[in-house]
Amino acid sequence: MISSRTSRRPWTTCLVIDMYLNWKKRELDLKIVYYGPPRSGKTTNLEQIYAKVGRKQGRRLVTLKTEGDRTLFFDFLPLEIGELKGLKPRINLYTVPGQSIYAATRRIVLEEVDGIVFVADSRRGRYYDNIQAMKEMKGHLRALGYHWQDIPLVLQFNKRDLPGVYSVETLRRSLSPTENLPYYESVAVQGIGVTATLKRIIALVLARV
Ligand SMILES: Nc1nc2c(ncn2[C@@H]2O[C@H](COP(=O)(O)OP(=O)(O)O)[C@@H](O)[C@H]2O)c(=O)[nH]1
Ligand SMILES: [Mg+2]
Numbered sequence: 001m002i003s004s005r006t007s008r009r010p011w012t013t014c015l016v017i018d019m020y021l022n023w024k025k026r027e028l029d030l031k032i033v034y035y036g037p038p039r040s041g042k043t044t045n046l047e048q049i050y051a052k053v054g055r056k057q058g059r060r061l062v063t064l065k066t067e068g069d070r071t072l073f074f075d076f077l078p079l080e081i082g083e084l085k086g087l088k089p090r091i092n093l094y095t096v097p098g099q100s101i102y103a104a105t106r107r108i109v110l111e112e113v114d115g116i117v118f119v120a121d122s123r124r125g126r127y128y129d130n131i132q133a134m135k136e137m138k139g140h141l142r143a144l145g146y147h148w149q150d151i152p153l154v155l156q157f158n159k160r161d162l163p164g165v166y167s168v169e170t171l172r173r174s175l176s177p178t179e180n181l182p183y184y185e186s187v188a189v190q191g192i193g194v195t196a197t198l199k200r201i202i203a204l205v206l207a208r209v
Helices: 011-021 042-054 100-109 127-143 168-175 194-208
Strands: 029-035 062-065 071-080 090-095 115-121 153-158 183-185
Touching (some): 100 127, 168 183, 183 194
Parallel strands (some): 029 115
Antiparallel strands (some): 071 090
């Protein structure tokens, strides 16, 4: 199914996508996707998590970047967390590539998702990019047969260190006008808010399991 959807891509692309997305589903093998507009800080979140936890666990952060340091395909970081009822949950973190030409890739990365962190860019001028990315994400989930309301979703308002950013309330209202989604402020480059966001999405995902 994945191959036919990507059949117009080079075979190497198909191979890489198949390799990660057809990862043998084990019990409590959970998939969390970091979604959001281009350059909002999704890859930076994974880099910070890798530095804090992943490296200690002997994990590898797989990032596939183009020359301009932009995410190509996706980033991938598997993590293990403590035992839960005798099982060792494995949390697979993914990011989507932000650039508009990769919409099809973003949909593929969302397949079999268990939880989503939506990384919004707090900067002025990025208001509609955030909203557009949220709209696109819901469209992809619908196309994949999900009710997006059924999937745990945490908002992260990133780049709070920059001057003249939108207020938290403005961002919250634009991205979650009625649903009261949990949200965190963050400065991903400094690691601020990254762990809190991750812990919350893991808790929500495990609560559903
Ligand atoms: N000032 C500031 N820059 C950030 C922050 N988070 C990420 N960045 C920068 O924003 C750019 C895009 O980040 P990246 O993680 O590649 O975005 P992605 O496209 O969502 O994966 C990079 O230059 C990061 O260093 C933040 O909290 N504050
Ligand atoms: Mg990226």
